[in-house]
Amino acid sequence: MVKKKKAFIIGVVVLVVIVFALNLNVFVVKKFIKTYTYAELENRGYTAQDVSEIIIKHSYLNRILSYNEWIISVEFKKEPDVLFRFTYRNDKIIFEGVSSEPMLDKEEILDYSERFKNGTLLLE
Numbered sequence: 001m002v003k004k005k006k007a008f009i010i011g012v013v014v015l016v017v018i019v020f021a022l023n024l025n026v027f028v029v030k031k032f033i034k035t036y037t038y039a040e041l042e043n044r045g046y047t048a049q050d051v052s053e054i055i056i057k058h059s060y061l062n063r064i065l066s067y068n069e070w071i072i073s074v075e076f077k078k079e080p081d082v083l084f085r086f087t088y089r090n091d092k093i094i095f096e097g098v099s100s101e102p103m104l105d106k107e108e109i110l111d112y113s114e115r116f117k118n119g120t121l122l123l124e
Contacts, residue, residue: 026058029070033088037072040086040093045119052077068096078122082112 033056038048055073063069070088082104085096098104098112115121 022060030056030058033070033072033093036088036093037074037086041074044116046076046122050076050078050122052080076122079112084112084116 034054037054037056038051041047041051052075053073054075057071057073059067059069059071062071068087068089072086072088072093073083074086075083082098082100084098087094087096095113095117098109098116104112112121
C-alpha cells in the first residue's frame with residue numbers, strides 16, 4: 001500500500017513538472033513570436049505605433065490535429081474592428097487572412113488582404 005501511494009505521489013510530481021515546463025515554454029515562445037510579428041509588420045511597411053494589439057494563442061490540441069499551433073491576431077489602430085490573422089510555422093510568420101465582427105463580405109476581405117499585403121492598408 002505504501003509503494004502504491006509513493007508511486008502515485010511521484011507520478012503527480014512528474015506530471016506537475018511537465019505541465020509547468022510546457023507552460024513556461026509557451027510563455028517564452030510567445031515573447032519571440034511577438035517580436036517576430038513586429039518584424040514581419042515592419043517588413044511590410046507598418047510600425048509598432050500602427051498596432052493597437054497583438055494577441056497570440058497557442059494550442060497543443062491544434063498541433064496534435066495538424067492545425068496551426070500558433071494563432072496570431074493583429075489589430076491596427078486605424079482599423080479597430082478588423083483582425084489580421086497570422087500563424088507561426090517553420091520559424092516564419094505567415095499571413096492567413098482577415099476577420100471581423102460582424103463578418104465582412106468576400107470583397108471587403110479581399111480588399112483588406114490586398115491592401116495589407118501591398119502596405120497600403122493605413123494610407124488614406
